Amino acid sequence: MFDFWGVFNRKSSSKDVAKDRLKLVLVHDRVNCSTQVLEMLKTDIIRVISNYMEIDEDGLDINITETMSEEKGVNVPMLYANIPIKSIHKGNKA
């Protein structure tokens, strides 16, 4: 049966929500990396990069996701870091 109103219903179905949430939680489960470890990693990265440039700590996004490995042809965990730079000259001034 064609679901006429479904076309206008932009809210995704609950099973898609379940699937997306599961995918994310399993990435973390599989690499066995707790949020605590991730938090420590984040602090260290900020500290190291701040030695060379000024970064936007509020806009910082560090997470573990999955990416397709070209070598192995399967999904592998990936550390994703998006670090906005405020000023790149900080390190040079010293």
Add this chain to the structure above:
Amino acid sequence: MSEVIVITSGKGGVGKTTTSANLGTGLAMQGKKVAMIDADIGLRNLDVIMGLENRIVYDLIDVVEGNCRLKQALIKDKKYESLFLLPAAQTRDKDAVSPEQMQKLCESLKEEGFDYIIIDCPAGIEQGFKNAIAGADRAIVVTTPEVSAVRDADRIIGMLEANELRNPKLILNRIRIDMVKKGDMMTMEDVTDILAVDILGIVPDDESIVISSNRGEPAVTDDNALAGKAYRNIVQRILGEEVPLLNLEEGKGFFGKLKKIFQKGN
């Protein structure tokens, strides 16, 4: 050749015991000599699902501790001559048996000439799980299309592979076709996409499972039950035959219901 198959899931309440009972019975219906081991020590249930709770004299712990011979503890099924149950001890805990003892037990059952040894694994990832998988040749993971069950299944698959039980097969239990159609339940494709394992079968959420548990007669023996058919298909696949996945729409709708009425008349 005999084979030890462990039925596991991680999460409790997804249908491990029901699956064990149905697959064990289904294999016996195909003429195989089958032993079912309830490895859920302290919380035994396979006996009630099989309707054999009144016949227990000795249990698994009695066997491993040498209080009785293996043959004395094996309970013969009510209906199928080649089907036996080794019940769990109810008054002990999971540390009362070791993985080495379970391995030895499985070896003894193989020597007794059983074609299949089905182990009903307890929920969790602790000692009971380690005992249950110790003597297994292959593993079946049972899950339902819920986030919690799928997450635990993923963890169990990882642990099975770490214990040299490679390529476990998946049974997706309690699918509700009405919810799947509305997009409110994950499908088999969704779950296999997430877990990256081969599917052994799908089982619908069927009233017949509750009724058959009430009676102590596994649904696989019920020709009219859709879940029974699902289990019979899975049994065929365990025996190495290629059977297409169950059509969950079967028996639904006007003609399906009409067909059912005529079937019942027979």
